[in-house]
Amino acid sequence: MSGEAVHVRAAPLDASAGQASRRDLGRRLLITLGPILISLALAGCVLLAVGVDPLAYYGFVVERGLLSPLGLQQTLTRMAPLLFIAAGLIVAFRAGMWNLGGDGQFLLGAVAAAATAPLLVQSLPGWLALLVAFLIATVVVVIWSLVPALLRAYQGVNEIITTLMMSFLGVSLANVLVKLVFLDPGTTVPQTRTLPVGDRLPRLFETTITSGLVFGLAAIVIVHLVMTRTAFGLKLRTVGANPRAAVHAGLNVPLLTVVVFAISAGLIGMGGAIDIIGIHGNVRADWNPAYGLAVIPVVFLARMNGFAAIGFVFLLSVLSIGGESAARRLGVPQHFTLVLVSIVLITLAIAEYLDHRFNQVRRT
């Protein structure tokens, strides 16, 4: 049984058709937007139950996350790390591997960047320092991902479990590093040294939007094109669709497994690095935005399509920025965003099933 661990397929939600007709597109929109509206209503009931006016809450979130100029800029800035995470998850899920260790990988990338960037800017020119810090963070996370990758590739140990466990470890390790190793001696607050605002990634034009957004968009578009348009992407998708067939096709599945983990975790680590060198400048102790798990539903909602993921990441950012404001002003904790996202995911999966059944019935 050893070599043939469970291959729980990630493929069923795959969007294979690029040649959708206009009517198909309309149907797609209907089965995407319908469930989202239903979910907003269901989540609204939760708000009602705790005594918050759902319309006021949603209105506040839209106003703060989308309509106010400052809020919109924050939303676009928030997208930068999320896009990297989504790109990393798309690679893994399309290759049929469940990288559920995003939180640990993200934080380790962030800590590695925060540990190196403030020191590097003292000796290197600004852009080079940021590049080196970014690469160091990526390498650190790639190495971190070797453990579940090698276990899966050569021992057949289920990666769902190993990445989850490594995530708990990674979050704690990141905290230990912040508190014990990379502590800023200059302040009493437990945090790493701070990268001065002037040395961070430049902002776009006259706004407060980080240029990290551009890198994030580039990353997810490249990932999408590589996965759908290149021979390498086809290899990975073959492994995802049917690992046994991939072996017969002469693919080196264990090696590809390690490569997939390295790319996936590397991209998520880059997300952590971008968040630091572009936005925050340092890592405070016990900081864990838990983006890793929150982005997983987004990637499924987008059916692992990179372009669709950009749209859903934008929505998540609106919810996240608006939700943060709402937490301060209306006293509804951020956890509500989690509830909403998971309800959307479930209703959308059900809608997809009903749509599928409907088509079957019509055909017969």
Add this chain to the structure above:
Amino acid sequence: MGGFASDTFLAALLFGAVTAAIPLLLAGLGEQMSEKAGVLNIGIEGMMITGAYLGFVSAYYSGSFWLGFLTGAAGGVAVAALMALLCVRIGLNQIVIGIALTLGLEGLTALLHHFQFSRSYPRLPAAEVTPIPLLADIPVLGSALFRHHLIVYLAVAMVVVMIWVYRRTQFGINLQAAGDKPAALDVAGIDVIRTRTAAVLFTGGMAGLGGAYLANVGAGLFIPFITNGAGFLGIVLAMLARGQPVWVLVGALVFGGCLSMTTAAQVAGVNIPTDVIQMLPFLAVMAMLVLFGRRASLPAALGIPYERGAR
């Protein structure tokens, strides 16, 4: 620091190990049945947190620990029913739904906790213990192992019950077939969907009970995200146990020991930051997976929804 060797310290350490092991044992036994039947139940963490929250709320307002356990288990079953409907009956992706349930319920319980208890953080009184006659008087071991809440002995007894179910009952054999070759079970005239649904509901009940124990007896209060991966640890236990309930018990005690040692080290004043200590159980898990992961055996049809007539 001389406290390490003393009898009371050792007894406290062992007592803590058992207390920490019980939720893992319950979750592991529950998950084991799901996995046997071919359902990888990632939603177990969500079932546990639901059990913890409902169990605490019910015990807090009623003052009865037993009602708390019952409500916790019922909450777990309710979540499991949703999971069974989505993943077993209509065959949606088990991992996607499992993650969605876990995230959503962690968020929901944290939200409800915020509006109900975040100002007061109420605690339950210490759970009453049922000493086992004679055995409870053994020095050290007596107070460590035989002076627990009644539910602890019941949880351990469940190991025996599970062994009996898997070895001696028709249902146990059906479960095995549902996980390894569901089509064969179907041909034999037994409903695969119903068998798997029963397994998932059982998992929910056990996970909910485990969560309620964790909150009510283990911690005495509910805080958001209190399960902190206990459900996932249950999955690891079920994977490593290779279908044997006894190994779930052994594994639960090992991890429980790790968890207990971490608290004991803090109590004894060993100067290690909490974060290092929190890593220990997960390090132990990874070590176990590296050493024994290769031999973890899982049913052939695990994670694949059953559809009659599908190839």
